[in-house]
Amino acid sequence: MTTRDDELKQIADQLRDELKEADRELEQLDEQVRDFGETSELAEGADNHPGDDSDRLTEQQRLLTIRSQLAERKDYIVHALNKLEDDSFGACERCGNSIPFGRLEALPFARYCVECQEIMDQDGAAVS
Numbered sequence: 868m869t870t871r872d873d874e875l876k877q878i879a880d881q882l883r884d885e886l887k888e889a890d891r892e893l894e895q896l897d898e899q900v901r902d903f904g905e906t907s908e909l910a911e912g913a914d915n916h917p918g919d920d921s922d923r924l925t926e927q928q929r930l931l932t933i934r935s936q937l938a939e940r941k942d943y944i945v946h947a948l949n950k951l952e953d954d955s956f957g958a959c960e961r962c963g964n965s966i967p968f969g970r971l972e973a974l975p976f977a978r979y980c981v982e983c984q985e986i987m988d989q990d991g992a993a994v995s
């Protein structure tokens with residue numbers, strides 16, 4: 868039989884793995900962005916191709932977008948791990964109810980129960 872403690876421990880392991888993975892991916896991306904910057908500088912002197920420039924900008928933009936998404940994801944993971952430390956993990960941050968294990972398993976860094984998430988999503992949609 869699985870207790871909630873066992874379930875949370877399982878999710879904690881999953882989160883630590885995800886954090887490691889996110890760190891690794893961030894490192895790789897930073898490297899790509901850095902290489903990219905160097906290549907741009909090298910090309911700058913002899914550049915008569917405006918087309919290439921915009922391609923480069925698009926590519927750089929793409930890398931930075933991925934990077935910020937990844938950084939955001941990492942924030943969520945760190946946030947969830949902090950909640951594990953202070954025993955508030957698994958409780959919805961809005962209504963305080965327990966988030967069902969199935970939801971946590973699918974989305975270990977979920978901060979809200981399904982009902983609250985829907986309300987938050989609707990609020991967000993109304994603002995934008």
Ligand SMILES: [Zn+2]
Nearest residue numbers: 959962980983
């Ligand atoms: Zn809730």
